[in-house]
Amino acid sequence: MHIVVLGGGPGGYGAAFEAARLGADVTLIERERLGGTCLNWGCIPTKTILRSAHIVADTRDAAEFGLDSAVASVDVPALRSRKERVVDELVGQVESSAKRLKVKVVTGEGRLAGPKAVEVTAPDGATETIAGDALILATGSTVFRLPDIDHDLEGVWTSDDAVSLSEIPKDIVIIGGGVIGLEFACAYAAFGSVVTVVELMEQVLPGNDKRVVRQTQAALEALGVEFHLGDAVSLVERHDGRMRSTLRSGAAIESDVVMSAVGRMPNAAGFGYEEAGIEFDRRAVAVDEHLRTNIPGVYAVGDVIGGMMLAHVAEEEGVIAARNAVAESEHGAGAGLESVRYDCIPACVYTFPEVATVGSSRDSAKERGIDAVQAIAKFAANGKALGEGESDGFVQLVAEKGSGRIAGCQIVGPHAVETIHEVAVAMRHDLTVRQLAETVHAHPTVSEVIRMACADAAGKCGC
Structure with a gap:
């Protein structure tokens, strides 16, 4: 089968690569560089910049670590150059993956020319129409511009x-x-x-x-x-x-x-979606739980469908949409379709300290009818956090009373964006706070705070 993917960000290349792994012929259409907003203007450049910012902040606190050091100054051209090198390296890796998986990448502006066909206008003005057995829309999002502000104004x-x-x-x-x-x-x-x-x-x-x-x-x-x-x-x-x-x-x-x-808004205008009869949910393309639009054989993923507008969500949706497209092509409509488990996908904020959350807070869990308990463990009691000079913050764990199943977790503190995945895995596989508390964590690590919170929650849950 032939799958056409419109958009080369995490959702688009996630879909293209998974479809190729499953044996489909894949054409990926992208008007700029592969990687989308995340890789070129969002996640990766911002985190690269934040790493430099963290070093500057650390040098200001050097005396607290027994160090005599001048505060780092910012070399803007060098900072920009490093950011661009990181982005270029990752874009190159995505391009290499496309070649290795034999995904055909077509550069140009795509616009729907039929239910499962895209007319592509190349940079030189030449046009071609690419049709497939299935089409996956992954045109991402665009910056939301406030209507009362002149965004063309200098400054x-x-x-x-x-x-x-x-x-x-x-x-x-x-x-x-x-x-x-x-x-x-x-x-x-x-x-x-x-x-x-x-x-x-x-x-x-x-x-x-x-x-x-x-x-x-x-x-x-x-x-x-x-x-x-x-x-x-x-x-x-x-x-x-x-x-x-x-x-x-x-x-x-x-x-x-x-x-x-x-914030950002779904990038759905100018691609011929409405003319093709695709239904919308406000500005977003409407999909069902299997990422299908109202048109058979047409799927949509990532920021263009709204919801959790995060790169890792888009990539997972792309993978699931590709699997569903192949399954429906081979076995008929509705056969063996998958859906995304949004309830156990983490969301992260890369501030100082970091913030990471997954699932529900206690209040939202109770609104869902869960008899929830909450346990809190602080980084101030953690040896690794104290040694690193990052003892502010906490792990807040929400679990169901009786069963001990985890409903959510909120972490503010060092390495929060990394340690949240332990809880996400537990939620994905219905592990309990007791099971996590009984898992030995290496010492000293900041993840020990999760174990402390789980032990407290297990006692409150009675599990």
């Missing part, structure tokens, strides 16, 4: 501008206190910028557990970040070579740069 940035590293501004106003806003706030504060975050909601990281929010905001305030919560930027002007942001509350803030970090 107004989006996240794409922030990762380009043209300069380290003396001061920056960041609109949006979600994941994107806080990560850039963390980086630029570490680099020496005066950072102000304006968030419409009454808390940063909207939708997250209150303990997580308090700890994270306090850590960023310690870095020097100032917050205006429950407020909004109503006007952005350029005045005497500087930016002036007027808030709804009446406050006015001057800065070198204003960055809009209010």
Whole structure:
């Protein structure tokens, strides 16, 4: 069978590579470089920048570790060069995987020309139509632009501008206190910028557990970040070579740069989806639990379907969609279809300290009818965290009373984005807090805090 994939980000190349492994002929259409937003403008460049920012922050604390060291200064061209080398290396690896798996990569603008056909316009203007037995849509997302702000105004940035590293501004106003806003706030504060975050909601990281929010905001305030919560930027002007942001509350803030970090939206316009009869759920392409659109043989994955707009979610959806496309082609509609277990997929914030969550908080678990208990263990009692000078934070575990099954976990602290996977695996395979507590953890490691929380939760659950 022949599978056509439109979009070469994590969802698209995840689908293409899995389909190829399953024996399908695959054509992957991408208008720019493989890797999508994540690899070229999002996850990878930001984490590369944050690593440099963490080193700068560490040198400021050198005396606490018994070291006499000058504070690292930022070499913007060198920082940008390193970021580009990392991105280029990973893009090259994706391209190599496509060649190894014999995925045909076609460069050009794709637009639906039929239920399972895509018309591709190459950079030189030439066009061709590529049809398949199944089509997987993976056109990702685009930066959301606030309607009241002139994004073409000099000094107004989006996240794409922030990762380009043209300069380290003396001061920056960041609109949006979600994941994107806080990560850039963390980086630029570490680099020496005066950072102000304006968030419409009454808390940063909207939708997250209150303990997580308090700890994270306090850590960023310690870095020097100032917050205006429950407020909004109503006007952005350029005045005497500087930016002036007027808030709804009446406050006015001057800065070198204003960055809009209010999130992303599905990139579904201009691809002929509506003309082909594909149904939408607001701005997102509508799919069922098996990632099928309303048109037989057409699937959609990643940011274009909304939901958890994360690279690792998109890649998993791509893998599942590819398996389902092959299964339906070989065995008929509805045969042996798979779905994604969203309830045990982690979400991460790469601030200082890191934040990682999976599943439900205690409040949301109770709203789902779960008789939940909560156990908390702090990094302040962990030898590895104390030795590394990163003892702020906690592991908060939520489990079902009686059974001990894990409903969720929230971690704020060192290496949170790595250690959360122990809990995700446990949830995916219905392990209990007792089983994790009985698993010996190496000492000293920060993961011991998870074991401490599990032991406490097991006692509260009675399991």
